[in-house]
Amino acid sequence: MSDLDKFLEKIKNNVKIEPKDWMPDGYRKHLQRQMSQHAHSEIIGMQPEGNWITRAPSLRAKVILLAKIQDEAGHGQYLYSAAETLGKSRDEYIHELQTRKAKYSSIFNYPTLTWADMGAVGWLVDGAAIVNQVSLQKTSYGPYSRAMVRICKEESFHQRQGYEIMSQMAFGTAEQKEMAQDALNRFWWPSIMMFGPHDADSARSGDAMKWGIKVESNDELRQRFIDKTVQQAEIIGLTIPDPDLKWNEEKGSYDFGKMDWDEFWQVVKGNGPCNDQRINHHIKAHEEGTWVREAAIAYAKKNN
Ligand code: FAQ
Numbered sequence: 001m002s003d004l005d006k007f008l009e010k011i012k013n014n015v016k017i018e019p020k021d022w023m024p025d026g027y028r029k030h031l032q033r034q035m036s037q038h039a040h041s042e043i044i045g046m047q048p049e050g051n052w053i054t055r056a057p058s059l060r061a062k063v064i065l066l067a068k069i070q071d072e073a074g075h076g077q078y079l080y081s082a083a084e085t086l087g088k089s090r091d092e093y094i095h096e097l098q099t100r101k102a103k104y105s106s107i108f109n110y111p112t113l114t115w116a117d118m119g120a121v122g123w124l125v126d127g128a129a130i131v132n133q134v135s136l137q138k139t140s141y142g143p144y145s146r147a148m149v150r151i152c153k154e155e156s157f158h159q160r161q162g163y164e165i166m167s168q169m170a171f172g173t174a175e176q177k178e179m180a181q182d183a184l185n186r187f188w189w190p191s192i193m194m195f196g197p198h199d200a201d202s203a204r205s206g207d208a209m210k211w212g213i214k215v216e217s218n219d220e221l222r223q224r225f226i227d228k229t230v231q232q233a234e235i236i237g238l239t240i241p242d243p244d245l246k247w248n249e250e251k252g253s254y255d256f257g258k259m260d261w262d263e264f265w266q267v268v269k270g271n272g273p274c275n276d277q278r279i280n281h282h283i284k285a286h287e288e289g290t291w292v293r294e295a296a297i298a299y300a301k302k303n304n
Pocket residue numbers: 033034037038039041042043044045046072103104105106107121125126129132193194195196197201202203204205208218268
């Protein structure tokens with residue numbers, strides 16, 4: 001049996017591929033791209049929420065937000081470590097991010113304008129991330145799959161803290177409810193775009209499915225997220241900003257309106273409202289953290 005046949009046999013039998021196993025070059029490159037983009041998303045995703053730490057409306061809210069953002073840093077760490085097992089260093093991945101060769105999730109290029117946006121990010125962005133990541137627990141690469149198991153446990157707490165903020169505001173004063181609705185209006189469409197282009201336009205999906213990297217398609221996951229989120233909005237009296245949203249009895253799921261793909265590709269290509277701000281901030285923070293990395297390396301060498 002050739003190396004390729006053995007590899008495909010493992011995929012077929014749901015046996016995880018491990019770092020030292022033989023794998024096709026395309027599989028390795030696909031994972032390096034996807035896992036590093038996933039890691040970058042976790043790290044860049046700290047910025048829109050970090051924007052509100054000093055303005056959280058209570059000590060309780062601040063402590064929860066801080067803990068959540070720290071969790072995202074941890075997710076980035078697991079994912080960079082898992083991506084490093086594919087033979088590429090964290091420095092290389094970070095260089096690709098900072099030189100804009102690597103992407104990160106489009107959603108983090110939108111500004112967080114009010115406290116209700118902290119609710120929308122937790123509820124919708126983490127909510128969408130969980131749907132995607134629960135599915136990725138079954139991915140064929142062992143280190144990625146195991147990182148997902150751990151991340152999903154923390155992500156469900158994030159989704160709940162966001163929903164709690166949204167429901168507090170939705171049941172608060174008229175102004176607070178308006179703020180919550182406004183946050184939902186701005187974050188709904190970018191959140192459902194997190195799942196990527198429609199299946200027919202998803203260039204990477206063919207290989208990803210063949211190799212068991214993705215086990216469900218962009219559209220399947222998007223539909224699952226919409227179906228579970230519509231009811232959550234109803235419970236707290238908010239309206240999903242989509243006039244075409246309608247329960248389809250036959251399908252047993254919601255029909256929904258057209259996404260603005262021009263906007264999506266503009267944001268993915270770097271022309272969203274906050275792309276420059278996010279990357280510039282990352283570069284600045286990375287430079288300012290040089291001494292920490294140097295000290296950690298010096299300490300590790302001294303103790304080896
Ligand atoms: N944004 O052919 P496909 C989180 C790119 S974690 C930017 O469909 P694929 C936690 C795609 O990379 C959120 N780029 O590609 C948190 C590809 O470009 P390339 C991150 C996008 O890989 C919460 C091209 O378009 N989660 O939020 C996007 O099969 C709160 C063609 O697309 C993950 O990364 C997009 N939305 O499917 C943290 C999950 N969509 O590389 C802080 C792992 C597509 O060919 C606060 N990733 N593109 O130049 C995945 O599941 C997949 O990579 C998809 C895209 C589904 C994102």
